[in-house]
Amino acid sequence: MAKAEQNPSDEQEVMKGTSAVAKGVMAADPDVVSAYPITPQTGVVEKLSELVADGQLDSEFIKVDSEFNAASTCIGASAAGARAFSATSSQGLKLMSEPLFTAAGMRLPIVMAVANRSLSAPLSIWADHTDAFAERDGGMLQFHAEDVQEAIDHVLMGFRVAEQVNLPVLSNFDGFILTHVQEPADIPSEEEVSEFLPPRDPEFTLDPSDPKTMGAFARPEHWTETRYAIQEAMMESKDVWAQTVQEFKEVFGRDYTEYNGMLDTYHGDADYLLVALGSICGTIRGVIDEYRAEGVDVGLVRPRVHRPFPTEELREALGDAEAVGVLTKEMSPGYESALAGEIKGTLYHAENQPPIKSFVIGMAGRDVNAPEIGTMIEETMEASAPMTFEEQESWPQLREEILNGGDQ
């Protein structure tokens, strides 16, 4: 379901995902933009540079030497009170990891668009969610967009939430699948957005007339509390997010309010439910339609927000299912897919605990086609507890012949 259809009266533009996100950023009117090119994000930084060069975007654009310093300059700018934006992907996000964790600890509401991509090695430029999950524990809010419209809207809503709870945001959208697709999207104007997203009004800044020490050294008797404060802010951000999607709907007409904006479902009351993040959900919806036409009661639950984790919402959404299949483009070697593990954890104290199977798919851009999704639906339908560790996770796209040194 293309979200833009929800508001057909608006004029839509057809443009590449990266350009569309850049224009969305322009509407948020950041004071400082600092980003470094990396495929498949590059289009975002190029478009932003162009908008600045043409005088359409009145931001300081810092032509940094690396993602490390993109994040670091955003930290300085944000601490000074600026609205700061960056964008990256994959190795770039890894290079930002150290400063980004501190942005959370220092409670700086930087928003970043992340064009999701696998992490080396082997080198790959294509989409999966390894990069986003590698930053999971830093204290950054994480959203996953299904289409370009959502990628734009998540940036705008991201600033609003970030600046209220003082945490950074990673706004994820799948590399190539969304960055390089041409989709019609409604790009809000700065005037429209200004009502929804007023200029940033931070409580503490690097203001020489009111000197503050930021980023101090904390010993064991104080540090825990800063981490707890991040946890509290994350939890509080759920309410803020709920209000934000509500107001967003009122201002822009696009409705992201299902499950307080945390989940998006498609036949969410079905017996068999698939769970997945991001763009693959478009394909999943199509396959669900086919199976439903044949009388199979299958549906989809798509977490829109991954941090804070939609715990209550997932309990509610998955609690009555006969079985759940988690289709995920990441995995935590030595354990299992992180998303599947998190969902299992979420249901641990729930009243009902449907059997959960996870499927590691779509790694580094490997195409996931409709028949494969069909097979995963069928395997999910066969799932029953208890399952051995081997039974609970599968890699349906694995090419055994490559492991055995065959076909290259």
Place this chain on the structure above:
Amino acid sequence: MSSDLQDQDFTDEVEHGEELWNPGHRACAGCGPALAMKYITEAAGPNTIVTNATGCMEVVSTPFPESSWGTSYIHNIFENAASVAAGVEAAYQSFDRRDPDHLDVSDEDDLNIIAIGGDGATADIGFRALSGMMERGHDVTYIMYDNEAYMNTGVQRSSQTPLGASTTTSPAGTESIGNDTNKKDMASIAADHGVEYVATASISNPHDFKQKVEKALEIDGPKFLHVYSPCPVGWSYESSKTVELAELAVETGLFPVFEMENGEITNVNKISDRKPVREWLETQGRFKHLFEGEEGEETIEALQEWIDGRAEDLGLDA
């Protein structure tokens, strides 16, 4: 220390004293870098934002919830003081253009943005951040305080550690004379970035150092200062001798004091009767092994030769 802390009531807000680098910080007795901080803040005054890299000066000055800093101050991580400063500067450029009333900064034009890092934070791990900040031309004064090693983590070598110094990662031993490289020339590297004003100074001459800080702050764009700041702990000497040893390093030519403007040397602190570096080496435990054998002698000679070469290039001798 921690039991003391637990007895104290930290509910009050942090209060800054009259000074901009307040006493009560946790630096060791005789700390050279701590003197550098005092001089920097005295020269810069209150209309200043300091960004600081991880290292001794950050750790000793900001034990939460206390702070020695009377100026606005931010520490982020070890390797990005220059980038954080660049971000602060960009933010102020943006406010200035877009929304001059954004903050109640008394004199925005005269706002000083100073990035401070140790030799490790600057010449090693933070080098890329520094290079980018200088190359892009941010209006930031970068000050590297040089205590010739990573002191905060227990005296490991850096690219500013002199030849022959024994550190915990370049220990002297049967197969090692200690550190086997000469100091990286950060002033020239900064000048090669097109930085308009580059200078070196020593904490043994606060007047000269503070004048250089003031001069740097007057100039728009990136500036780089290298300030020599001995560390009694890492160098192993009596803590009362800090200023003396800083001066001796200048007098031997190990640390030449000069200014570079637009890439040219414009002012050199000339030395008459430059002392042999041996006199300076003898004062510190980290060079003790150099006086115990032939290899040590050779190392001292090699260091002297390197100093003589630089002295000639700079026209150091009066």
